[in-house]
Every structure is written in structure tokens, then in C-alpha cells.
Amino acid sequence: MFRGIAAVFLGACSFGILSTFVKLAYKEGFTLGDVTGTQVFFGLIILWGMVLLRQLPGSKSSSTSFRDKLKLVAMGTSTGLVSIFYYKCVQTVPASIAILLLMQFTWMSLALDAVMKRKLPTSIQLATVVLVLLGTCLAGRLFSGELPDFDWQGIGYGLLAALCYTFFLAINGAAGNAMHPTTKSALLLTGACILVFSVFPPEFLVNGALWHGLFKWGLVLAVFGTVIPPLFYAYGIPRAGLGLTAILSAAELPVAVLMSRVVLHEEVLPVQWLGVGLILLAIALSNLNSIRKSRQTASLA
Template identity: 55%
Template sequence: MLKGILLVFFGACSFGILSTFVKLAYHDGYTLGDVTGAQAFFGAVILWVLFFFQSRTSSYKAKEIKLITPRWKMVLAGTCTGLVSIFYYQCVKLVPNSVAIILLMQFIWISILLEFIIYKKKPTGLQFLAILLVLAGTILASGMVEASISSLSLKGIGFGLLAAISYAGFLMLSGKIGNEYPALQKSALMITGACILIFILFPPVFLYNGALSGSLLKWGLIIAIFGTVIPPLFYAEGVPKIGTALSSILSAAELPVAVMMAGFVLQEQVSFLRWMGVCVILSAMVLPNLKYLRKGGR
């Protein structure tokens, strides 16, 4: 259990790093299609290369794995990952970053709601309390209290909510299907689906228009590693061990990391009130996991 908790937590932290590098890529003049396309393409290549080398090891060959879920379903499920990138990165362009983050964080209650509607699984009392704390902390940590919301883009809000729904769908699918696959293969198949979707919506002109000779290669690799390789790989291994509800709470680590990156890398002013929100979120993530931490994950 503890291993699953740590994997999901660090996967969420990796997601939190993304927005900073995406902003830097936009600052260099690259488009939504360039950023999402490079992320998915490099991510898929890295994962398949890692799986290729893993599949050549004697320990992997010794395992007899009975695959129940068809590969095409895994690829189709991976479109949720592509949708998260498209919707969230577009949201960031249309509304203030603090508002975009708070919209994305709505995946917490959306994932719990979806699990209750589809699987009739009610959240525990501690999980419900943690969700309330996460939402309250999100409002503080995102800077929503201090920000002006008089001129918000309705289109931007829509993209943010779509990103939250897609993220909740990704968490649910990651925990429910294809768990018989090795984590690397599962992640590679899902990211391949994301790459196909993104290339359909945004033809990969960056592959031949010279963009990779600039800084897009650097940003694409960084965003792919922290957004496409580490999180799906860690989630594929961790979510089945702890469930969707607990995963959604731990995934709130994305916001504190995003706030810290904004302060340290982008030199944005982070107020005391926002740091208080970060502390509330961190306490909310620890609360439902105390019994597992005390038992050492047994």
C-alpha cells in the first residue's frame, strides 16, 4: 500500500512541474500543437524504448502474462491523457494560471463522483473530509481569493473543466483496465493513443518545419519526461494498489508543486495566504493515509 501511495504522490508532483515548462515553451513562441505534439511524441518513443529493453531481460521473459484487455482498448483509453494536455494547456492560455489550476483540481470531486455513479463505491469519512480540505486549500493556494475574476473567459473555464473531467477519466481507467500488463507496456500503449489523438487534431508539422532545431527539442523532452513518462508509469503501477478515490486525493500534490515552481523558477510572488493553502492540501493528503504510514504500508 505504501509503495502505491508514494508512486501516485511522486507522479502527481511530476505533473505539477509541467505548467512552468509549458509557459517557458510558450514564451519561446511555440504553439499548443507544438507543445502537446512534442510531449506525446517524445513520451511515446521513450516509453517504447524502455519497454523494448525491458522485454529483452531474462526476468521479463520468464514471466507468463495472460493479457485480458485488448491492446486497442489500451490505446483508446490513452486518449484521456492527450485530452488532459490539450484542454489544460489551452485553458492556461485563456485564463490566469491560478484559475486554470483551480479548474483542473476539480478532478478530485469529479473522480469520486464518477466512482460512486459507476461502481457505487462511497468515499470513507476521512476521504470525504480530505476532499473538503483539498478544495479549501486549493482556493487559497491558487491565489483565487486575491485574484480578480471579473473578466474570466467562459471558453477558458470550459477548457479547464474539460481537463478536469479528462484527468478524472484517466485516473479511473488507469486503475481499472489493463492491470495485467507490465507498467511500461501499459503506459506506452496509453501514450501512443494520446499521441495519435493529438496528431489527428494537430498535424505534427514540428517534425519537419525546423522547430526541433530550436528550443522545442529541449522543452519537448522535458515536458515528455515529467508529463508523459513518469506520471503514467507511476500511476499504472500505483493506482491499482490504492484505488481511484485515494489516488485522486494524493494527486492534489500537483498544486503545491506548481505553486513552488512558480515561486522558485518563474519568480512569481507567492503570498503567505497561498502557502497556507499549500499546507492545508498537504495535511489533507496525509490525513486519510495515517493508518498506512503507521503500519509501514503493510
């Protein structure tokens, strides 16, 4: 179980550092299309390379139907939207605020689940929503007496990224569950790549940007954003359990805020750390029941 916990934690930390790398790429003059395009492009090459290595003579072949594979490609478009909206948000607001906006998927997921099941949320779920919203207000310095000078369009993009991530989580278990993690991740990223290249044609392949600094950012973002997290999650989630995974996944929030402070030298006030703490507490509270149930199941077994 310890290895599973470590894998989920490292996967979450990997997600958390992305916004800092994106900010650094923007500082070197690269565009949103450059950043998102190279991430999915290099990620696609790495993941499909891993798939091909697994299909060498003597390896087991997948029995997944073409329809399920097509579903995964279609589902992958939602991850492409998350990248576009999130990195557009990072372009206009501090990285420490962008990750807070993305974390709004916590209460959005609860709301979507309530609508789909046509069932009112529980008191714990309502408390989670309140804590997340209060933590966001504190972390965004909305109670500091002076409204921060943020780009409100960027905040809108951040919330759209959270909404797309919510829908991705809701449909992620609909297909490919029996598939190897590398194959599933490669198919999802194929859909993301198709969407990103439809919005931003891959001009970086011909305009020379790759050899003027973009290559390193694309490779870093691909490894930490599209290779490590899905593979580590695929290994760790079955061992750590869904409830503990949800809590460990929240590690991306403090990691992103810490990276923005240490690397980008963005100002992070104590009240903002209090807001981060409240959001982490909300995620922990919302998953207490699932952790208890998993422990009871383990003890009975």
C-alpha cells in the same frame, strides 16, 4: 516501503513542474499543438524503446490479449484530452491557477464514484468537497475583495482537464493490470498520440520548429510528463498503498505553485498558500480510512 513512498513522491513532483515548462515554451512562441505533439511524440519513442529493450532474447514475453491492449490504447485517448485541455488552460491563466483547476479531480472523482455506485457520499467525503472548493476559492483569490482578471474560457479548459482526468482514473484499472508498466504506459501513450495528432497534425516534424528550440521542450515534457510519472507510480503504488499514494500525489500542487513563483515570477499571496494547504488537508482527510485499513491489514499479516 520507503522506496515506494519516494517513487510516488518523485512522480508527483514530476507532474507538478510541467505547467512551468509549458509556460516557458509558450514564451518562446511555440503553440499548443507544438507542445502537446512533441510531448507525446518523444514520450512514445522513449517508452516503446524501453519495451523493445525488454523484449530482447531471453526476456519474458507478455501473455496479454490483443483486446486488452486495444482497451489500453482507447483509454489513452483520455490522457491526450487531459494534455490538450490542461495546456490550453496554461496558455490563458497563471500556472499556479491551472494546477488548482486540475486538482478539482479530487471532488469530481468522489462525485463520479457516488453516481456509479448509486450511494450517497459519506460525511468525510462531503467535508473533502467543501475543503477543496474553499481552498480553490482562497487560492484563486476570489475572497480578496476584487475579482481576479482571469480568462474564464481558460478556467473552463482547466475544469475539462480535471473531468477527463477523473474519467481516466475511473477506467485506468480496467485493463492491463498484469502487464509490465513500460508496456502499459506505451500503449496508453499510443492512444494519446493518436488523439493529439488527430487534433493537431504534427507539423513540427516538417516545419523546422524542432531545430529552433522545440526539441528541448518536447524532450523535457516527455520525460517529466509521460515517462517518469507512470513508471514511478507503477513501482511505488503497490509498496506505498493507495491511501498514502493519494496523499503523496498531491505534492504536485505545491510544487507547481512554487515553480510558478520561483521560475515564472508569478505573484502568489499568503492567502493562496492557505488555499493550497486546505486542498492538501482535504486529500489527506479523504484517505485516512484507507491508510488505517492498510495498516491493520499489514499488522494482521
